[in-house]
Amino acid sequence: MNGPSSAIWHDGLPAAIDAVAAAAPGPHRFLRRAWYAAAVRDNARTLMVEGRLALPVVARGPRWLGLSEVPGCYWPLRSFPLADPDAVAVALPMLERGVRALRIGPVPDGDAGVVPLVAAARAAGWAVLDRFVADSWLLDLAALRAAGGWPRNSTLKKNRFHEKHLAEHGALEWRFLGADDWPAAFDMLGEVEHKSWIAARTNGRDAKFTHDGHLAFWRAAARDPALAAMMRAALLTVDGRPAAFSFDMETGGTCYAIANSYDPAFAKHSPGKLLYWRNLSAMLAREIGVVDWGAGDSGYKQVIGAKRGPAMRDWLLVRPGVAGAVARRLASVWSRSGQGSGADDRGHAPSQPG
Numbered sequence: 001m002n003g004p005s006s007a008i009w010h011d012g013l014p015a016a017i018d019a020v021a022a023a024a025p026g027p028h029r030f031l032r033r034a035w036y037a038a039a040v041r042d043n044a045r046t047l048m049v050e051g052r053l054a055l056p057v058v059a060r061g062p063r064w065l066g067l068s069e070v071p072g073c074y075w076p077l078r079s080f081p082l083a084d085p086d087a088v089a090v091a092l093p094m095l096e097r098g099v100r101a102l103r104i105g106p107v108p109d110g111d112a113g114v115v116p117l118v119a120a121a122r123a124a125g126w127a128v129l130d131r132f133v134a135d136s137w138l139l140d141l142a143a144l145r146a147a148g149g150w151p152r153n154s155t156l157k158k159n160r161f162h163e164k165h166l167a168e169h170g171a172l173e174w175r176f177l178g179a180d181d182w183p184a185a186f187d188m189l190g191e192v193e194h195k196s197w198i199a200a201r202t203n204g205r206d207a208k209f210t211h212d213g214h215l216a217f218w219r220a221a222a223r224d225p226a227l228a229a230m231m232r233a234a235l236l237t238v239d240g241r242p243a244a245f246s247f248d249m250e251t252g253g254t255c256y257a258i259a260n261s262y263d264p265a266f267a268k269h270s271p272g273k274l275l276y277w278r279n280l281s282a283m284l285a286r287e288i289g290v291v292d293w294g295a296g297d298s299g300y301k302q303v304i305g306a307k308r309g310p311a312m313r314d315w316l317l318v319r320p321g322v323a324g325a326v327a328r329r330l331a332s333v334w335s336r337s338g339q340g341s342g343a344d345d346r347g348h349a350p351s352q353p354g
Contacts, residue, residue, distance in 0.1 A: 243263045
């Protein structure tokens with residue numbers, strides 16, 4: 001398989017992943033080499049169809065099981081970049097030689113990489129199992145921008161009231177952080193998390209930007225200038241002290257809401273929600289099309305205007321033969337394990353603003 005349409009296994013994570021990510025649909029362009037490298041310690045392999053498909057995998061579980069999975073952060077999603085859906089047919093025979101079973105996800109229904117891969121695998125006789133993880137929540141900013149009059153005057157009036165009383169605690173500064181602020185600004189976000197409910201309830205393991213949490217992942221990912229440019233945060237300080245933040249990733253007109261947190265000392269005046277309204281207004285000005293809040297608490301999201309979006313699922317593809325036959329028998333077991341299946345990864349799910 002040496003032609004321009006050949007599929008080749010590479011040891012590690014080749015730089016060529018970035019070319020595929022750059023040509024992939026906009027919401028998948030964060031799936032770059034550095035994104036996977038930030039989550040992988042060693043033993044990664046990547047199935048490549050030059051310029052068209054990049055499928056990084058790592059082994060999971062006992063070697064005899066032959067299970068691999070796509071690595072990466074739990075949120076916004078775990079998928080792979082695909083610039084040309086026809087490349088899946090080229091890659092599938094080589095994938096069958098390289099793995100017995102492949103887990104991909106969580107990903108939303110309609111994922112640009114998973115949909116053609118699942119269709120091709122089914123047609124080739126693979127067992128294809130899925131399990132529901134959670135519903136996602138989306139805010140259609142493009143529609144709100146076209147309709148005008150959002151946020152409502154009553155919302156703005158209520159926010160001004162809370163801001164006035166919040167200012168009694170000290171001078172307020174609303175900051176918007178971007179590429180040039182990383183990785184140093186992660187320390188300010190971590191300072192908020194140290195004081196938040198996340199640290200109190202989880203011993204810090206679910207925090208995004210603390211040393212006990214997932215700071216190492218984000219520091220590593222931000223070393224890639226292209227990824228750093230996608231990372232944005234809104235930050236509220238009170239007398240110079242970080243009090244609330246909202247951290248997002250923006251790519252292809254989509255804003256993925258990664259994390260929100262606030263200092264409970266100011267909870268009475270809803271600093272997280274005040275900050276997020278300002279953040280959304282800034283997104284309107286930047287002409288972001290949709291905010292993807294992912295899974296989790298839907299209450300405050302619906303208040304702001306979010307609607308239920310695609311379901312998030314884990315997919316398990318098992319190659320034809322004995323392994324596939326066994327997998328089909330266990331499909332119901334896999335399906336029942338779905339809800340809450342991301343429990344090990346909740347540290348990457350967005351938290352609720354205060």
